[in-house]
Amino acid sequence: MKLQLKYFASVREALGTSGETIDSNASTIAALKVELLARGEPYTATLAHPSVRVALNHAMSHDEAALKDGDEVAFFPPVTGG
């Protein structure tokens, strides 16, 4: 299935891209992370960091969330708005 990935703030800077469309078999966000970590650095250091947050289709999410074709997944640091 196709997933739209987006990266923000320091995550974007570390990965050198604001996003990408990928083909994936990941059934959950945790599985998606495993796929991305397999790319090695800088993905390993960036996405495996305990503080990284994830959103699924514009809502804050978590590793156990299930994925489906066409989903948008975003990775970013803790938010600092306001």
Next chain:
Amino acid sequence: MIHIAVQTVDIDLNAEYAALRSAGHNIGGIATFLGVMRDINDVAGDTAQVNTLTLEHYEGMTQASLQAIAVQAKSRFDAHAVRVVHRVGTFAPSDAIVWVGVAASHRQAAFDGCAFVMDYLKTQAPFWKKENTPLGERWVDARETDTSAAQRWTS
């Protein structure tokens, strides 16, 4: 009334107040908060002067997030109106960054609703701040105090 805006232009405080005051009957109290850019970052003893601040956001999710927070606040505190305006872009010290206004029948709901929106916004809304200082650029770190502030509303 629930009104959310994410914009680059300055916040029209008079217009926002006028909107709250005309939000309906039985409004006895209006509480508002204005967040402005500070020129000093004093986190963890670091007193580096801040020249400008850049606010990045997740287009699409920011609006959804602020809307969800406002809906929660209106329902939980039985407010008549909740308005939130958050700017993005590059800011200079004392520039307005965020404004929250809550109108309710009585003052406690207005005060609490306003604080609730800010506490949730600080921990849930997808914005990120980057400071430009004499020592270089750096991303602002999230604060433990913000997480604690948001948690006080869950019990």
